[in-house]
Amino acid sequence: MPKNKKNKEKKRKEESHGLxxxxxxxxxxxxxxxxxxxxxxxxxxxxxxxxxxxxxxPVMEFLKLYEKGTGADTDIVQKEMYILKTKSGDTLALRPxxxxxxxxxxxxxxxxxxxxxxxxxxxxxxxxxxNPQAGRLRQFTxxxxxxxxxxxxxxxxxxxxxxxxxxxxxxxxxxxxLRMNSIGCKVCRPLYKRQLQNYYKNFEKKLCSDxxxxxxxxxxxxxxxxxxxxxxxxxxxxxxxxxLCASCTSHLKGVLEYLDEMGIAYQLDNLLxxxxxxxxxxxxxFFTEGNGSEAGAIAGGGRYxxxxxxxxxxxxxxxxxxxxxxxxxxxxxxxxxKPPQKLPKKVFFIHVGEMAKKKSLRIIETLRSAGISVAxxxxxxxxxxxxxxxxxxxxxxxxxxxxxxxxxxxxxVRDLRNSLQETVTLSKLVEEIRKRLRAQ
RNA sequence: GUGCCUAUAGUUUAGUGGUAAAACUCCAGUUUGUGGCACUGGCGUCGAGGGUUCAAUUCCCUCUAGGCACCCCA
Numbered sequence: 001m002p003k004n005k006k007n008k009e010k011k012r013k014e015e016s017h018g019l020x021x022x023x024x025x026x027x028x029x030x031x032x033x034x035x036x037x038x039x040x041x042x043x044x045x046x047x048x049x050x051x052x053x054x055x056x057x058p059v060m061e062f063l064k065l066y067e068k069g070t071g072a073d074t075d076i077v078q079k080e081m082y083i084l085k086t087k088s089g090d091t092l093a094l095r096p097x098x099x100x101x102x103x104x105x106x107x108x109x110x111x112x113x114x115x116x117x118x119x120x121x122x123x124x125x126x127x128x129x130x131n132p133q134a135g136r137l138r139q140f141t142x143x144x145x146x147x148x149x150x151x152x153x154x155x156x157x158x159x160x161x162x163x164x165x166x167x168x169x170x171x172x173x174x175x176x177x178l179r180m181n182s183i184g185c186k187v188c189r190p191l192y193k194r195q196l197q198n199y200y201k202n203f204e205k206k207l208c209s210d211x212x213x214x215x216x217x218x219x220x221x222x223x224x225x226x227x228x229x230x231x232x233x234x235x236x237x238x239x240x241x242x243x244l245c246a247s248c249t250s251h252l253k254g255v256l257e258y259l260d261e262m263g264i265a266y267q268l269d270n271l272l273x274x275x276x277x278x279x280x281x282x283x284x285x286f287f288t289e290g291n292g293s294e295a296g297a298i299a300g301g302g303r304y305x306x307x308x309x310x311x312x313x314x315x316x317x318x319x320x321x322x323x324x325x326x327x328x329x330x331x332x333x334x335x336x337x338k339p340p341q342k343l344p345k346k347v348f349f350i351h352v353g354e355m356a357k358k359k360s361l362r363i364i365e366t367l368r369s370a371g372i373s374v375a376x377x378x379x380x381x382x383x384x385x386x387x388x389x390x391x392x393x394x395x396x397x398x399x400x401x402x403x404x405x406x407x408x409x410x411x412x413v414r415d416l417r418n419s420l421q422e423t424v425t426l427s428k429l430v431e432e433i434r435k436r437l438r439a440q
Numbered sequence: 441g442u443g444c445c446u447a448u449a450g451u452u453u454a455g456u457g458g459u460a461a462a463a464c465u466c467c468a469g470u471u472u473g474u475g476g477c478a479c480u481g482g483c484g485u486c487g488a489g490g491g492u493u494c495a496a497u498u499c500c501c502u503c504u505a506g507g508c509a510c511c512c513c514a
Contacts, residue, residue, distance in 0.1 A: 020487085020504075020505065021505090022505095023504080023505065023506090024505095074512095075511075075512050075513085076512085076513080079441070079511090079512090080512080080513090097514090126514085128512090128513080128514090129441095130441095130511090130512070130513075131441075131442090131510095131511085131512095132505095132506080132507090133506095133507070133508070133509090134506090134507065134508090135514085136512095136513075136514075137514095140514065141514095142514070143514095210510095210511080224512090226510085226511095227510095274513090285513095285514095296513085296514085297513065297514065298514070299514070300513080300514070322514065323514060324513095324514035325514090326514080327513095327514045328514085350474090352473055352474090353473085382468095382469095383473055383474055383475095384473095384474070384475075385467095385468085385475095386474090386475090387474055387475040387476095388475050388476080389475085390475070391475040391476055392475085392476090395475095398474085398475085400473080400474075402473060403473085404473085412473095412474090414474075414475095416475070416476090419474090419475085421474085
C-alpha cells in the first residue's frame with residue numbers, strides 16, 4: 001500500500017474513535033455496578049469464609065511469564081495478548097489470566113515457606129484481545145482461586161470446585177452443569193496423544209482444515225472440533241478415561257468421590273479439554289444450559305502440577321479455577337434474576353433562601369458526623385424542585401431550613417409519606433431523626 | 441483474525457433524496473416557603489469520515505462500535 005494512502009486510512013481510523021471506549025472495553029455504570037458489586041462481594045465474602053487469602057498481582061507482567069506459563073502455543077498467548085514495550089525496552093503483557101502471575105508471586109515471596117498449601121484468591125481485570133460478543137469482553141474481571149503447594153491431593157481439586165458451586169448457587173444461577181474430566185499426566189497423556197494421532201491419521205483426508213492442523217500441533221483439541229464432518233470420528237475416538245495411568249485414575253476417582261460425598265452432580269465428559277498447556281489431570285467447567293447465548297462456560301479450571309516447573313521453579317502441586325464477573329452478570333440478567341436494589345436514602349436536606357443555603361453544608365455535616373446519611377440537592381434553589389427530587393428518590397424524611405427556622409435555630413422535619421411536619425430545635429435534631437428512623 | 445447483520449434524542453422505537461417524530465426519562469416553568477397528578481416549554485451536528493447529487497439522516501465506499509457464527513474461552 002502506498003505510504004500516503006496508509007496514513008490517510010490511519011487518520012480516518014483515529015477520527016472515528018471519538019468519545020467511546022475501545023472495542024470490548026466497557027464502563028461499569030451505576031446501574032450495572034449494583035450487579036457488579038453483588039457478584040464481587042459474594043465472591044469475596046465466600047472466599048474469605050472458605051479461608052482463602054487475597055493476593056493481588058500487577059495487571060502487567062513480563063511477556064515471558066505467559067509464554068512459559070500459559071503456553072506459547074495457546075490461543076491466548078498467540079493471538080489474544082496485549083503486548084507493549086516500555087521506554088526502557090522491557091516487553092510486558094497485560095495479564096490474560098491470573099495463574100502464572102500468582103505462581104510467580106508464590107516463588108518471588110517464598111510463600112512455600114508459609115503453611116502449605118497456600119489457598120489464594122484474586123479479583124481483578126484481565127485482558128484478551130478477542131472478538132467481543134455479549135458476555136465476552138476484552139477487559140473483564142476474573143475471580144480466581146488457587147490452591148498451591150502441599151500434597152497432590154484430590155481433595156484440593158474438590159475444594160476449588162465446591163467454592164464455585166456454592167458461588168453459583170448463592171447467585172441463584174440456574175441450569176448449571178458441571179463437567180469433569182482428567183487429561184492425564186506426563187506418563188499417560190503422551191501415550192494417549194499418540195494413540196489419538198494414530199487413530200485420526202486414518203481419516204486425515206476427511207478432516208476439516210483445523211483438525212488437520214490440530215493433528216500435528218495439539219491433538220487433544222481434536223476432541224473439541226464442532227465441524228460436522230469431524231463428529232463421527234470424534235464419537236469413535238479412543239477415550240482418555242480408558243487410557244489414564246493408575247495414579248491418574250485414582251486421582252480422578254478421588255475427586256469424584258469427594259463431589260459425590262458433597263452431593264454435587266457432575267457429568268463425566270471425556271471430550272472436555274482446556275485451552276491452556278499447563279493443565280494436568282483434573283479439568284472442570286461449569287456450563288449453563290439453554291438456547292443460544294444463555295449457554296456457555298461460566299467457570300472453569302483444573303490442576304496444573306507442572307506449571308511451576310515450566311516457569312523454572314520446583315515441581316509444586318497446584319489446582320485452581322476462575323470465573324468472570326461480567327459473564328456471571330450476563331447469565332444472571334438473561335435468566336432474569338431479580339436485579340439488586342440500592343437501599344433508598346432516608347433523610348433529605350432542603351434549604352430555602354441564600355442564608356439557609358449558606359448554613360446547610362454545616363448542618364448536614366453535623367448529621368453525617370452523627371452517622372446519619374443525608375441526601376440533598378443543594379444546587380437547586382426552589383423548594384418545589386428540591387422536594388420533587390426528594391420524592392423521586394423515595395426519601396422518608398425531609399429537613400427544611402428557611403429564614404424563619406434559621407432565626408429560631410430550628411428546622412422543619414417533614415415526613416414525606418404522610419405529609420405531616422413539625423418544627424424541631426436544631427440542637428435536638430440528631431436525637432429526633434434517630435428516634436424517627438428507629439420507629440420504622 | 442474471518443464471515444454475516446445492525447447503528448435515528450438518556451431509553452424503546454417511527455420515518456423520509458429537500459437538515460426529523462412519538463412514548464417514557466431528564467431539565468425549567470405554571471408567581472410570592474411545600475413533593476407525587478396535570479399543563480407548557482427545553483434537550484438530537486439521524487455513530488464518524490468521504491463520495492454521488494442542485495440537495496444525503498436516507499444511495500455508495502471506508503472506518504468505528506454493537507450483535508451473531510467460526511476460533512477460543514470467563
